[in-house]
Amino acid sequence: MKKILLVCAAGMSTSLLVNRMKQHAEQLEEEIEITALPVAEAGTIAAEADIVLLGPQVRYQKSQVESMAGDVPVAVIDMRDYGTMNGEAVLEKALQLIK
Structure with missing residues (x-):
C-alpha cells in the first residue's frame, strides 16, 4: 500500500x-x-509516507518538511491543480514521483 501525505496550513x-x-x-x-x-x-x-505533497500556500516551508521527512520525497502541488481541486492530476503526479 502506498502512503501519501498532504501538508497544508x-x-x-x-x-x-x-x-x-x-x-x-x-x-x-x-x-x-x-x-x-x-x-x-x-x-x-512524514517519514512513514512514500511521498509528501505540500499545498502551494506552505511551499515556503519545503525545507522544513524535507528535514522531517528524511529520505521521503517532498514536492509542491501545482497551484492550478490545487486551486481546481484536481485530485486526479495530483494523484497521478504523486504516483510518478513515488516510482
Whole structure:
C-alpha cells in the first residue's frame, strides 16, 4: 500500500482534495492511504509516507518538511491543480514521483 501525505496550513481545503484523490485511486483500483495534516503535525508521520505533497500556500516551508521527512520525497502541488481541486492530476503526479 502506498502512503501519501498532504501538508497544508490548517487542513481544511486539503481535505476536499484528499477525497478527490481517493476517488481517483478507487477508479485505478490502487490501494493508497492519503492523509492531510497541517505543517505543525506533519513531523509525526512524514517519514512513514512514500511521498509528501505540500499545498502551494506552505511551499515556503519545503525545507522544513524535507528535514522531517528524511529520505521521503517532498514536492509542491501545482497551484492550478490545487486551486481546481484536481485530485486526479495530483494523484497521478504523486504516483510518478513515488516510482
